[in-house]
Amino acid sequence: MKWIPKFNSSNSLRVIFVIAVFILLFLSSIGYKHNQDLNESSKLVMHTYEINIQLERLMSAIKDAETGQRGYIITRNDRFLSPYTYSRDKVNTSFITLKKLTADNPKQQENLQKLFKLIIQRFTSFENCLKYSDPKTYDKRKLDNHMFGGRILMENIRFKVDEMNDIEKKYLQRRLKIYDQEISLSPVFSISLFLAALTFILLAYRQISNDIKRLIVINKKLLISSRLMSESEVIGKFSTWQWDLDSNAIDHSDNQYRMLGLRPRQFALDKDSFLHFVHPDDKENVSNAITNMGIKKTLPFVYYKLILPNNKLRYFKSTGKLLTDQHGSKILLGINFDITDEHLLNIELQERNKELEKSNQELASFNHVASHDLQEPLRKIQTFISRVSDADKAALSQSAKDYLDKIEVSAKRMRVLIDDLLLFSRTNTTKKEFLKSNLNDLLENAKGELTEVIDEKKAIITAGKLPKLDVIPYQIEQLFINLIGNSLKYSQENINPEITIECEKIHSYEYPDLLEQNIKKFYKITFTDNGMGFDPQFKETIFILFQRLHSKTDYPGTGIGLAICKKIVDNHRGHIIADSVPNQGSKFTVFLPE
Amino acid sequence: MKLFIKFDINTICSLFLKQKLEEEKMNFTTLGFGEIELDENLSVEALETLKNNLGPFGFEVVENQKSVLVQKIKDAIIELVYMDDNNNFKSSVFLAEKLNHSYGYLSNVFSEVTYSSIENFIILQKIERAKQLMLVNEMSLTEIAFLLNYSSVAHLSTQFKNTTGITPSAFQRIIKKRRENLK
Amino acid sequence: MQKNALHILLADDDEDDRLFFNDAFEEVRVQTNVTFVHDGLQLMEHLLTPDVKLPDILFLDLNMPKKTGKECLIEIKKTEHLKNIIIAIYSTSSSEEDIEDTFIEGANIYIKKPSDFNTLKKIINEVVTLNWHYHTSGLNRDNFLLRLK
Numbered sequence: 001m002k003w004i005p006k007f008n009s010s011n012s013l014r015v016i017f018v019i020a021v022f023i024l025l026f027l028s029s030i031g032y033k034h035n036q037d038l039n040e041s042s043k044l045v046m047h048t049y050e051i052n053i054q055l056e057r058l059m060s061a062i063k064d065a066e067t068g069q070r071g072y073i074i075t076r077n078d079r080f081l082s083p084y085t086y087s088r089d090k091v092n093t094s095f096i097t098l099k100k101l102t103a104d105n106p107k108q109q110e111n112l113q114k115l116f117k118l119i120i121q122r123f124t125s126f127e128n129c130l131k132y133s134d135p136k137t138y139d140k141r142k143l144d145n146h147m148f149g150g151r152i153l154m155e156n157i158r159f160k161v162d163e164m165n166d167i168e169k170k171y172l173q174r175r176l177k178i179y180d181q182e183i184s185l186s187p188v189f190s191i192s193l194f195l196a197a198l199t200f201i202l203l204a205y206r207q208i209s210n211d212i213k214r215l216i217v218i219n220k221k222l223l224i225s226s227r228l229m230s231e232s233e234v235i236g237k238f239s240t241w242q243w244d245l246d247s248n249a250i251d252h253s254d255n256q257y258r259m260l261g262l263r264p265r266q267f268a269l270d271k272d273s274f275l276h277f278v279h280p281d282d283k284e285n286v287s288n289a290i291t292n293m294g295i296k297k298t299l300p301f302v303y304y305k306l307i308l309p310n311n312k313l314r315y316f317k318s319t320g321k322l323l324t325d326q327h328g329s330k331i332l333l334g335i336n337f338d339i340t341d342e343h344l345l346n347i348e349l350q351e352r353n354k355e356l357e358k359s360n361q362e363l364a365s366f367n368h369v370a371s372h373d374l375q376e377p378l379r380k381i382q383t384f385i386s387r388v389s390d391a392d393k394a395a396l397s398q399s400a401k402d403y404l405d406k407i408e409v410s411a412k413r414m415r416v417l418i419d420d421l422l423l424f425s426r427t428n429t430t431k432k433e434f435l436k437s438n439l440n441d442l443l444e445n446a447k448g449e450l451t452e453v454i455d456e457k458k459a460i461i462t463a464g465k466l467p468k469l470d471v472i473p474y475q476i477e478q479l480f481i482n483l484i485g486n487s488l489k490y491s492q493e494n495i496n497p498e499i500t501i502e503c504e505k506i507h508s509y510e511y512p513d514l515l516e517q518n519i520k521k522f523y524k525i526t527f528t529d530n531g532m533g534f535d536p537q538f539k540e541t542i543f544i545l546f547q548r549l550h551s552k553t554d555y556p557g558t559g560i561g562l563a564i565c566k567k568i569v570d571n572h573r574g575h576i577i578a579d580s581v582p583n584q585g586s587k588f589t590v591f592l593p594e
Numbered sequence: 595m596k597l598f599i600k601f602d603i604n605t606i607c608s609l610f611l612k613q614k615l616e617e618e619k620m621n622f623t624t625l626g627f628g629e630i631e632l633d634e635n636l637s638v639e640a641l642e643t644l645k646n647n648l649g650p651f652g653f654e655v656v657e658n659q660k661s662v663l664v665q666k667i668k669d670a671i672i673e674l675v676y677m678d679d680n681n682n683f684k685s686s687v688f689l690a691e692k693l694n695h696s697y698g699y700l701s702n703v704f705s706e707v708t709y710s711s712i713e714n715f716i717i718l719q720k721i722e723r724a725k726q727l728m729l730v731n732e733m734s735l736t737e738i739a740f741l742l743n744y745s746s747v748a749h750l751s752t753q754f755k756n757t758t759g760i761t762p763s764a765f766q767r768i769i770k771k772r773r774e775n776l777k
Numbered sequence: 778m779q780k781n782a783l784h785i786l787l788a789d790d791d792e793d794d795r796l797f798f799n800d801a802f803e804e805v806r807v808q809t810n811v812t813f814v815h816d817g818l819q820l821m822e823h824l825l826t827p828d829v830k831l832p833d834i835l836f837l838d839l840n841m842p843k844k845t846g847k848e849c850l851i852e853i854k855k856t857e858h859l860k861n862i863i864i865a866i867y868s869t870s871s872s873e874e875d876i877e878d879t880f881i882e883g884a885n886i887y888i889k890k891p892s893d894f895n896t897l898k899k900i901i902n903e904v905v906t907l908n909w910h911y912h913t914s915g916l917n918r919d920n921f922l923l924r925l926k
Contacts, residue, residue, distance in 0.1 A: 380793055386893040437763075
């Protein structure tokens, strides 16, 4: 199994930010510590230098005292004595400062104590020199001793000061060395940490900018689709609503308000205010439908009428479906259609249909009754004529005999016409009982009906294998009789009629005429003859009732035969077409659904 | 419950006639279907009684010689039609040999008495047999055409249609529906 | 061919047709005895009269007042002592539906009224002959179906 990290963008962003913040906090704490260390060491340096300066001051004050004392000894002028007098104060001040500065260092304190002793000894030596240089108490040997002793003390003082300076310097160097050691590691570490933090932040930035781009695209799409939705609602005359089952709130789309003749969001539309618009006849129905929808979580199509504020009647259709979103909350989504136009059109269509059906029925029954009832008197006429015996005829004049013959011919013609008409009307009126029949048998029956003509014309009929289909057997037999009969009737003189019947299974897409039907597979049965054919321009009209291409004296017929064929094929939801090359033959093609 | 019973009308008739004649206490020999030789000659009254006794059961004593011959021709034809292996017989030859008369004579007598031809009667009987085979034995038209020596199914169908005015399939359909109606 | 005259009954409301029918039977070689009734009610009355001689063949017009031929047919086939009568439908209709229906209801013969007197005679001859064959040659009457045009 493949493991797919379930990080969505906001989660990963959060992680990146937390890491980055921690790194930065760490970095700043390191920086703070370094700062602290630096401060410390600069203080240390300052401290060292201050001690150094104070020691130098101390030294210079002593030197000032020494210089002033020498000048006084040489010149004996009291003015040279004033630096010496001040230097004692200066020495004391520096000494106090030094004592404060070295308070944390016992070794320096000890050194300072020693230095102080040396300085006191030096000043004692100064006093002694002054005493022995004074002319009053002048003692050359003692003065020299003390001058010399003063110089050694001076050297000792210098030595002590240098020693103290050295100690401070060493101490400083040691501290700086530790500091350097500490600080030398941190730059690489902090730069790499900083870079890591930067990378994280950059990554986060990229993620954010990607997310934003995506959001913008999605937002745009959403805007378009919501706009599209509201526009299509207006155009398609429908509205949508969402019923949140958890909060029991219903939210209607703007078009719902428009369809009710209101301004969008004129007021909050709920069940009761909606029912207010429903026609009293349908109120209970709609109310029940809404209640049931809450229980059954689905809404089968409901049809109802609405009365708009302007008192106009509209027909509506509604349906709904339960949707569950990713958070598991349940929403019933519903659609209301304004089907007024369709409804009115439907009513009109139904009425027209009824009218048409009625007039069709009337026509058919008229046709049937007319032809049926016409048969009776005609049959009588014919029978009575046939009863006029040859003996009777002999007694008649020639013209009377001719008239009788003409009456007989006309009556015969009328008989054919009525029979054909009856046949035609019957293809409409008889119950359409479809039976699985073998078309080969029906073709045999048809040929049997036509035996006489076939024999007389010495016709050759070749038939391929025909299928077994659900058909109205008489009608298909009649179809075969009519088509073969037609070919026999319009055969060419001096040529024996040849009729070829072929059959193949085809798909409706091969023949665009068949596409209107919702049937995919057809049997195509062709009747090809070598007869006189007809002008192809009549290939459509040939199937119209009473259409004749030949005068009735040349070819007796009523012009009903092919119309019957068409009717029969229509009854079977099939299709019939004719084509011909004059003087070469015609081809009738029948398509019967599988 | 409904039963379809296949029966041979000839056997039934022969048996029934035998039984009736035995009831009348007559000595007789059966010569063939419909022909009986009595041992003694009957008086006019006795013959009349016999006729009256047999009448109600559909038996009729045929007196005319020609009628007797016609009855013989009919029997021979039925025998021919119901023979299962009749391929080798031409009906005219068969009848002439069987009845010892020329076919022309037989044909004339038959037409004179029945107003129809021997050929028509043969066809009628063949179609009758075809009907039986169709309904009782539930044979297909192909099988029947073969059994009754027709050159093709079409030939049988045409003859069936010409004789009865309806097609074999319509015939089957009608009888089937009739039986359903009776249920 | 028949010792006793063939008893024929025609139920038809049309006077001319009865006339043609009668004339045709007169010209048929078979000795017959033709009776007429004018409608379905009369027919049933006649057939149900006690001790009436039942016809050998009943010719029945379908389109009759008071009781149609088809109603009569069904009634006859339901009546025990009448159901064996040979029934020939004699009608103007040549609708396949009518034909098959009447056959199913038990008719033996279907004749479309011809429009020619000679045809009528021919048809009547055929019916009578065939009926006689059925009567005398051991043919199964249940399978007796004949359609004449």
